[in-house]
Amino acid sequence: MPRHERGGSRTVVIDCFPESVPEHRDADALVGVDVIRATTTAVTAVAGGRRCYPVASLEAAFALRGRLDDALLVGELGGHTPRGFDLTNSPAELAERLDIARPVVLLSTSGTRLLGQTTPDQTVYAACLRNITAQAEALATHHDHVAIIGAGARGEFRREDQLACAWIAGLLMEAGYRPLGTTRDIVDRWRDAAVEVIVSGNSAGYLRRSGQLRDLEFVLSHLDDIDDTFAMAGEELVQVPGARELPHEPAARSMAS
Secondary structure (H helix, E strand, O other): OOHHHHOOOOEEEEEEOHHHHHHHOOOOEEEEEOOOOHHHHHHHHHHOOOOEEEEOOHHHHHHHHHHOOOOEEEEOEOOEOOOOOOEOOOHHHHHHOOOOOOOEEEEOOOHHHHHOOOOOOOEEEEEOHHHHHHHHHHHHHHOOEEEEEEOOEOOEOOHHHHHHHHHHHHHHHHOOOEEOOOHHHHHHHHOOOOHHHHHHOHHHHHHHHOOOHHHHHHHHHOOOOOOOEEEEEOOEEEEEOOOOOOOOOOOOOOOOO
């Protein structure tokens, strides 16, 4: 987001892939989105009372576990649970566990990489379909220049991430933010889409083929049900109480709509 593009207005841009994060160093807020499944798992962990530490590599995961008391290693690389991990990147499975005193060290192919790339003047959020409205409200209350970045992988900006990015950016545009780049086109495409569109995406297809449909059902059935945001504080993702500033209805389209 070059400074000469901004002018004096508030701006929002949608992008994808962890590699694009350095292009948005001058945004004062970066929102990482990996609906299936890293940011959904992270948000679910913290909202459920766990401490959560997203990491960018396998080496970082094992190193951090060594510094924490009885941590759970949660995640995947290339769709596979690494040797020595306690469970895969599953929000449904994590939500059912009762050992919430155990912190989570979370690793994913692309989603957790988004959350560790920051500058001292930049707030980094993890968002998913569970907190669309709260995320937009917090951004509108506290930030003038926002980059919303999907966790693209293998050259694909996945449809569930486009959907969530578009819903957040659409609310900011309604609040007066100026869209940069292709943001308006993405918002126009996905703003009024029903959440069921993600069922035909490649990520949902992977969950079906690998017998992990419970996670798809979890994503579809937990829409805009959390009123808070989740931001990185050092190595840890922490819960931030929501701000109620935007005069609109919740953004998420339920399966019944």
